[in-house]
Amino acid sequence: MYCHRVPKQVDHAERRELIADAVLAVVARGGLEEASVRHVAAEAGVSVGMVQHYFRTKDELMRCALERVGARVQARMGEGVETPREMLRALFRQLLPLDEERAREGRVVLAFLAYATVRPEVGAELRADSSALRAHFAAGVVGSPLSPEVAAAGLFALLDGLGVQVLSGQLSVEAALETFDAFVELVLPLDI
Amino acid sequence: MYCHRVPKQVDHAERRELIADAVLAVVARGGLEEASVRHVAAEAGVSVGMVQHYFRTKDELMRCALERVGARVQARMGEGVETPREMLRALFRQLLPLDEERAREGRVVLAFLAYATVRPEVGAELRADSSALRAHFAAGVVGSPLSPEVAAAGLFALLDGLGVQVLSGQLSVEAALETFDAFVELVLPLDI
C-alpha cells in the first residue's frame, strides 16, 4: 500500500532549499548566465545528478530559486509597521544594499528583474510580491501631500532606482541614503 | 606604403554600427543571454564570419553595443534645456518606456545594468553617461527645497525605478506618469 509520506530518511524540502540557495549564491556572484546546473551543483557541494533528482528541469529549479528570493524579502519586512515614517526607514534599510548580504540579494533581484522584462511569465512572482508590499505600505500613509497610492508607488520606485544605481556603482551608499531621507521628508512631512 | 585610410569600398564604422544595433535588437527581444554571435549575425542579416571580421572578439562586440546605448540615450537629451521643469518633463518622456521603441531600449539598459552589477568593468560606460546627465541637470535646478544634487539624484533614481517597474510589469505607464509628475511637483514647486 501507499505510505510514501513518511520522511524516508532525507528531507525533500530541505534539500531543495539547499540547492535553491546555491542558485542564489551563484547568481549573486556571476549573474544569471552563470547559473548552470553544473555550477549550482558545485556551489551546493552536490552532484549534478542530485540536482536533477530534486528538480526535474532547470526551469523548475530557477522558479524555486525565484520564489525563495521573494520569501526572503518578505521575511525581512517585519509586521512591526507602526508609523509610516519609521516603517519606511525600516523598509529602506532592508531594501537598499547597505551591506554585502543585501547587495548580493539585490543583485539577484536585479538579475531576475532584467530577465522578467524579456520572459514575462517570470515577472509574475516579483509582481505579486512587490504589489503586496506597496499596498501594505499605502494603507499606512497619513499626512502626506500626495495620495497614499502615489506616495507609496513613488517611494518604492525611488528605492528600486537608488538600489539599482548603488549596485551598478553609479551612486554611493551615503548619497543614496541622503537622497532617500530627503525625499521621505518631502513626501511625509513630520508635522506631528 | 601605408594608405589604408581611404574608404576602400565599405565603410568600416557603418558596418560596425549595423552589427552593434543588431546586438541591441537581440538583447531587447531576448535578453543578454540570447546575444550570441550567431543570433546577432542572423538579426543583422550577415554571416558569422562578417561579424568576426568587424569584431575580433565577442567582448569587443558587446562593448561597442553598450557604447551605442549610451550614445543613443545621450542623443535623445537635446541641448534645449531651458527651465528645469520643462527639461525634466522632456527627460522623463525620453527615459521612461512610454512607447515600444523606448521599452526596447529600456530593456537593453536594464540588461546591461544587471550585468554591470556582476562585471564591474561593464558599468564604467553606464556610470559615465549617467553621472554626466545628472550633473548637467543638477546645474539647472532652481527653487527646490532640496539641494540641486540631491534633487537630481533622487529624480533620476525615481526615473530608473519607475522605468524598471514599468518594464517588469509591476506598474502601468499611466501610474508611472502620475507618480513622476506628483514628485516633480514636490521637488520643483512651480512658484514662478
Place this chain on the structure above:
DNA sequence: ACGGATCCCATACGGTCGTATTGCGAAGGA
C-alpha cells in the same frame, strides 16, 4: 598585369550547456 591586401564566407574545433539514461547501494514493507 600582377601581387598583395581586404572582404567575406563556410567550416571545423573544443568546450559548456540541459537533459536522458543507466546503475548501484541502502532502506523498508511484504
Place this chain on the structure above:
DNA sequence: TCCTTCGCAATACGACCGTATGGGATCCGT
C-alpha cells in the same frame, strides 16, 4: 529474506557556444 522503491552518482548525447582556420572573390597600388 526478497524485492520494490528511493537516493544519488556517472556518463552519454545532441545542441549551441566563441573562436580559429582556410579559401574564394574583389579591389588597388605599382
